[in-house]
Amino acid sequence: MDLTYAPALESAALAGIKPRYQLFLDGAFVDGGGDDLTSVNPATGETLTTVSTASAADVDRAVAAARRAYDGPWSRMGGAERGKYLFRIARAIAERSRELAVAETLDNGKPIRETRDFDVPTAAQHFFHHAGWADKLGHLGLGPAPRPLGVAGQVIPWNFPLLMAAWKIAPALAAGNTVVLKPAETTPVTALILAEILADADLPPGVVNILPGAGDVGSAIVNHDGVDKVAFTGSTPVGKRIQSELAGTGKKLTLELGGKGANIVFADAAIDQAVEGIVSGIFFNQGQVCCAGSRLLVQESVAEEVVEKLKRRIETLRVGEPLDKNTDVGALNSQMQYDKVTGLVEVGAQEGAGVWTSSCTLPQKGWFVAPTVFTDATASMRVAREEIFGPVLTTLTFRTPEEALAKANNTPYGLSAGVWTEKGSRAMGMAAGLKAGVVWDNTFNKFDPTASFGGYGESGFGREGGTAGMAAYLDTDDEGAF
Amino acid sequence: MARLAVAKTYKLYLGGAFPRSESGRTYQVHDTKGSLMANAALASRKDARNAVVAARSGLAKWAGATPYNRGQVLYRVAEMLESRRADVVELIVRSRGVKAAEARAEVDAAVDRIVHYAGWTDKLSAVFGGANAVSGPYFSYSAPEPTGVVAVAASSASPLLPLVGAVLPVLAGGNTAVVVASQADPTVAVTFAEVLATSDVPAGVVNLLTGDQAEIMPWLASHGDVNGLDLTGVPADQRVALERAAADTVKRVYSPRARSGGGEPDVTAAPGTARLRAFLETKTVWHPVGAVSLAGGSAY
Structure with missing residues (x-):
């Protein structure tokens, strides 16, 4: 069928x-x-x-x-x-x-x-x-x-x-x-x-x-x-x-x-919801968002599960004709942006960040980039530090909340961050410690004219x-x- | 036979201690009659860098203190300055040649200014933050947080009030400070550092350098671990280079324009909030509001 x-x-x-x-x-x-x-x-x-x-x-x-x-x-x-x-x-x-x-x-x-x-x-x-x-x-x-x-x-x-x-x-x-x-x-x-x-x-x-x-x-x-x-x-x-x-x-x-927002997933998070949040955090607007959740930080004990579920979910994203009401991911804005994003993906592959790409078919014309995940990055790699501004997610792992905080804050940027946990006190504690102008707990990429938006650093x-x-x-x- | 007075050595205030400049340099400070008041430390680039390290290490404790606690500590600063009132008045009279009444008025204004800021610490969130009425099922709030390490060039308009008036708003917001005192007033500035050192202000929260602002400020303006600059004490023609250097790391810069009417600031006027806001970041946090039925029936 x-x-x-x-x-x-x-x-x-x-x-x-x-x-x-x-x-x-x-x-x-x-x-x-x-x-x-x-x-x-x-x-x-x-x-x-x-x-x-x-x-x-x-x-x-x-x-x-x-x-x-x-x-x-x-x-x-x-x-x-x-x-x-x-x-x-x-x-x-x-x-x-x-x-x-x-x-x-x-x-x-x-x-x-x-x-x-x-x-x-x-x-x-x-x-x-x-x-x-x-x-x-x-x-x-x-x-x-x-x-x-x-x-x-x-x-x-x-x-x-x-x-x-x-x-x-x-x-x-x-x-x-x-x-x-x-x-x-x-x-x-x-x-x-x-x-x-x-x-x-x-x-x-x-x-x-x-x-x-x-x-x-x-x-x-x-x-x-x-x-x-x-x-x-x-x-x-x-x-x-x-x-x-x-x-x-x-x-x-x-x-x-710019930004290089951390999206932090704890082992006690509602994993399926977190996966949705990771997807909207990085693939909203083809990832061309200054506050994108472009650095995924997953607690080690669930990293394998999260990445597998993430890949499965990304495979279902519809990439292509932006005018189609069913399209999830459209075209990058320009040749320049396409060149920058694909160039950095190449850099990540060369750095050994473990590149994985959705098997979706891309239109023949236009500046389309398939959703991409670096599954095996380290904090010093360029794809973990530089703003890519495209549908490219870099994955890192952590063991303790302190390590998550240190890794999340280890950037000259400070625009956004996400925290996924079912434990309210941990969510509040992380929100207090993150050096970011916007923190989304168990959600991502929410905006409202009543809510101040802007960066640290x-x-x-x-x-x-x-x-x-x-x-x-x-x-x-x-x-x-x- | 007259007793020989014990003169005080005026040193820097770094990380809670009073060291000499690592450079060994000093400069002479004279009173208005030309007599030597003190040999003050002429701080170096290395001292400035040490001060930044100290300010960074003091940040977690100070920013992490409860606003109530910060308020109490700052109020203690006012108490301690009040108890040193006679010393400071004497130093101001000697160094500036002003009448004692004028010096007393300045110290009184400084004490009152500290009390004013002590009362700000636990109101910043209410005044500059709050719940955001977002159009969706989220609890969203915005709250001010400290910017981090702020380098302050104190104005020489008078010996004490400009120093206090610049440092206190930085501290009230939870920041830590590297302060370059007015070159003409190191004795008052170091005495104020002694007040801080005996006021439960944690080590590293305020670090005071004496010497030449023109020499030290460029190192602070370009320092990668400094988050903000208060250029009040820097002459207008020297600010451009500092503001340009600050852009390299997107520092927050407070560089007040010249007073529209000219002349000295009115020390009795309320200080406003610009100095507080200059070194506060606004953080917005979003939490989903769960779909819990209030009627006990199905979720809505």
Whole structure:
């Protein structure tokens, strides 16, 4: 009996992808001075659309527009009115959610199940949540009337294009700032659909400006003299460069950088649930997640059982066409990312980390990588230390909770960690000892706008979400009072 | 015949002990009349590195102490400073040439500032954390945790209050500190270290270096085991290089801008929370909420 799934394709036409997209600058859609870029569908390698990019002069114009909007309507508007704009945007995202989900899948390569059930609804939720803060800033514990910072320059990555735009824009606006945002070079489409939503919401011109382009545009934005606040999500090396470039400028900085999250499974865990958690921890979004549970730490006594069950579960993951509603693992975002991930898999194999790969068949075209597990790694191997940012899990073992903690914390990163145990006191103890900004006990990869997210150490500083996320967009300096 | 006074040797404060600089270097500190007050230790790069080791080794105990306990220890610091009030006033009067009333006001403000921070330790979680109302069957909370080892360049705006006002928020959050004292005020700074040493503050929690901030701070800013920098005492034109060095390991940097009105800080003003927040990390923890039927029937 054939028990394979029939294809259940979402229609690509729902995205209404236009042949060309423009910058959103000072309330208008305009051509930029940079060379057009081509956005590619990672599942096929074919051109999806063409996008105009910003020049340095466009960055100047956008920052000036954002400053005018800040000095003009936006900082003078009452918080309640500002909040109503955000509520309106949240509603409009929900209304256009199907279109946004399909567009995101086409532009990014991630499965429609994720864009439909996670990326888009969570983006709407971020606007809805932060809308309510706009008239309640005095309740943040930052004084009776904390002030916004001014113009926020924001640079976001390609792994959650719309969601990262929402994470950045919503708190910035709720606090009363205006925004110049650069979406990632390979995934500009949903940010520009969001721009249509902002325009339709009658957001005053210049309050949000969206400038597609490559790293040079991002660099021009964060280093612009007219920018008061910088928020960057991306790699640790680029984050370090931005922190260095901003030295002495007094610009307030939020960095959300890389990670090498430990997912720790104790012998007393509910093993089947833990296996599900390991799978979602590393294969969610093809593992292209800064907080992915990319280092599996299993207690020695159950290591064999866990790895066997894990392999069996991974064999059932459906890898392929991202628009298929049954697909679990889609395409990596770009040729560059594909090369990086496959290159590091090779390194791991050469290091003797015991590579195992799902026997799934991969599509002929597109940047697909089969789910991969290193079953026999040691802590000093590159695949146990470096962020791979792909569907590749590295497995290590431990004997005692102390050893698990030491191994989990043995990294310059500190973004996320998972703990699987049925013993509540152990879960709490581990959560207290882990040097990570987010700890998931008996779950993984959960996000919410009410819950602060961000890293320790070289995973960055500042938070997004929660009250700490709002503080990142407010002037909280006490002028060096003693 | 007049009795010959016993002069005190001012040394560093590292890991709970008072050693000389490993370099053997000292510098002379004079009062406003030009008389020698002391030979202070001129700390070296090696001293700074030793201080970081001491601060790291002191971290587990201090960060792991209960907030109530940390509050009690910090309150004890206030008690001990109060008992050394006369000594510190005399040192401030001698080194700065100010009137005794002014020196007393500074010491009083410093004691009160310590009491203020002693009361913060068990409120940080309530004020900067809490339960997160997540949209799913999870108990989620966020709570502040110490950043780790913080290097502090104390301001020379006055001898005591800037030192206390920078170190106490670092400690209240559960961090440990490597402090580079104001070069002009080593006698007050080392006396404050003696206060700490007799206040149940565990060894290594505060490590005090005297000497040239311009010489020592670059080593601390680039040190891989330092997690945060407070650059209040560093002149604006020297901060850029330090902030740049800090980026190599993504250190948290507190670098307050110049006061908008200019002039010295108002010592009577409440200090706000920026110094506390600068060296706190927010950790968010998620736990599933089990499907337990409250009605005693089937799970829902």
